[in-house]
Amino acid sequence: MTPAPLTPERILEATEDVLRRFGPAKATVVDVARALGVSHGSVYRHFGSKAALREAVTQRWLDLSHAELSAVADADGPAGPRLRSWLAALFAAKRRKAGDDPELFATYMVLVGENSATVDRHIETMIGQLARIVESGVRSGEFAGTDPAATARALWDATNRFHDPAYAADWSLPGIDAAFDAVCGLLLRGLQG
Amino acid sequence: MTPAPLTPERILEATEDVLRRFGPAKATVVDVARALGVSHGSVYRHFGSKAALREAVTQRWLDLSHAELSAVADADGPAGPRLRSWLAALFAAKRRKAGDDPELFATYMVLVGENSATVDRHIETMIGQLARIVESGVRSGEFAGTDPAATARALWDATNRFHDPAYAADWSLPGIDAAFDAVCGLLLRGLQG
Numbered sequence: 001m002t003p004a005p006l007t008p009e010r011i012l013e014a015t016e017d018v019l020r021r022f023g024p025a026k027a028t029v030v031d032v033a034r035a036l037g038v039s040h041g042s043v044y045r046h047f048g049s050k051a052a053l054r055e056a057v058t059q060r061w062l063d064l065s066h067a068e069l070s071a072v073a074d075a076d077g078p079a080g081p082r083l084r085s086w087l088a089a090l091f092a093a094k095r096r097k098a099g100d101d102p103e104l105f106a107t108y109m110v111l112v113g114e115n116s117a118t119v120d121r122h123i124e125t126m127i128g129q130l131a132r133i134v135e136s137g138v139r140s141g142e143f144a145g146t147d148p149a150a151t152a153r154a155l156w157d158a159t160n161r162f163h164d165p166a167y168a169a170d171w172s173l174p175g176i177d178a179a180f181d182a183v184c185g186l187l188l189r190g191l192q193g
Numbered sequence: 194m195t196p197a198p199l200t201p202e203r204i205l206e207a208t209e210d211v212l213r214r215f216g217p218a219k220a221t222v223v224d225v226a227r228a229l230g231v232s233h234g235s236v237y238r239h240f241g242s243k244a245a246l247r248e249a250v251t252q253r254w255l256d257l258s259h260a261e262l263s264a265v266a267d268a269d270g271p272a273g274p275r276l277r278s279w280l281a282a283l284f285a286a287k288r289r290k291a292g293d294d295p296e297l298f299a300t301y302m303v304l305v306g307e308n309s310a311t312v313d314r315h316i317e318t319m320i321g322q323l324a325r326i327v328e329s330g331v332r333s334g335e336f337a338g339t340d341p342a343a344t345a346r347a348l349w350d351a352t353n354r355f356h357d358p359a360y361a362a363d364w365s366l367p368g369i370d371a372a373f374d375a376v377c378g379l380l381l382r383g384l385q386g
Binding site for chain 2: 144150151153154155157158159160161164166178179182183185186187188189190191192193
């Protein structure tokens with residue numbers, strides 16, 4: 001049997017497995033290479049250092065929800081419901097990540113702490129999607145005309161209880177959905193006002 | 194010279210000093226008693242356990258800003274500017290605590306983590322003050338009539354970047370005041386909408 005070609009994606013999948021098994025403190029590039037049945041030199045050909053590999057796997061994890069959210073941001077229809085759907089989809093994706101595999105989530109929290117530039121880029125992408133929704137609402141006359149970039153940032157800040165992993169413990173509280181609805185309702189009225 | 198009577202307040206002040214000097218991991222009731230020149234039994238007469246003492250000092254620290262904020266919440270005048278003043282006063286108080294004495298702030302972050310019931314009570318007090326402002330705005334017709342308690346909770350959640358110590362590192366960022374203004378503006382329009 002010819003082995004499958006060693007792609008960056010295969011390396012990143014193996015890295016996630018290794019991180020899950022050994023934890024972020026102990027996982028090494030040699031472990032990743034061993035899991036793939038290749039030399040560690042082969043891994044280094046794709047990712048120049050252990051730090052680069054950890055950064056790439058963090059980026060991949062953060063990007064997982066991008067495509068889905070991007071489709072919501074750029075869908076047709078009125079901006080208000082679209083904004084609410086986007087925020088709800090983000091919250092649902094975060095809850096899934098935190099709830100389905102808490103150990104892997106904790107591992108990624110360590111990686112996120114190590115890769116703040118990657119996290120900053122991710123947040124800018126998220127705020128960029130929010131800005132597109134705000135702009136389309138201003139264009140259609142649904143939202144009062146304000147600085148869409150600043151408004152998008154304010155929406156991001158004002159909803160952080162529902163997307164910042166620092167609040168992950170809150171996401172299974174009984175009143176959390178009502179709290180989410182109350183914040184969304186207030187913000188949407190603010191945009192329309 | 195007759196020694197000053199051993200009041201709970203004097204014990205709590207000494208406890209804060211001891212925490213500052215030895216750190217939360219090492220500070221003991223014996224250190225507090227020694228700093229006061231009394232026996233540890235005298236301290237235990239006021240606070241039944243080390244845990245009770247740590248809880249009381251945490252409560253005292255959280256309560257420091259209550260009186261000032263409570264006066265803002267119950268001041269005369271229109272509810273909108275009052276709400277903004279209250280949120281600004283809270284943000285200013287938090288920044289002061291975090292910025293003026295970062296080591297003591299870090300110490301209290303450890304204590305806050307140990308005393309979640311005390312923190313929950315503090316948060317309920319804060320949200321109660323917000324609810325009084327919202328109620329007065331609904332009464333005067335400034336704010337649209339909604340559930341003041343739920344609205345107050347939404348205001349608290351939506352402004353957590355500006356009061357939750359988890360974000361303390363953000364409070365010295367260059368754009369933070371503009372971010373605060375953008376969130377406040379959006380929320381105020383939402384209340385009026």
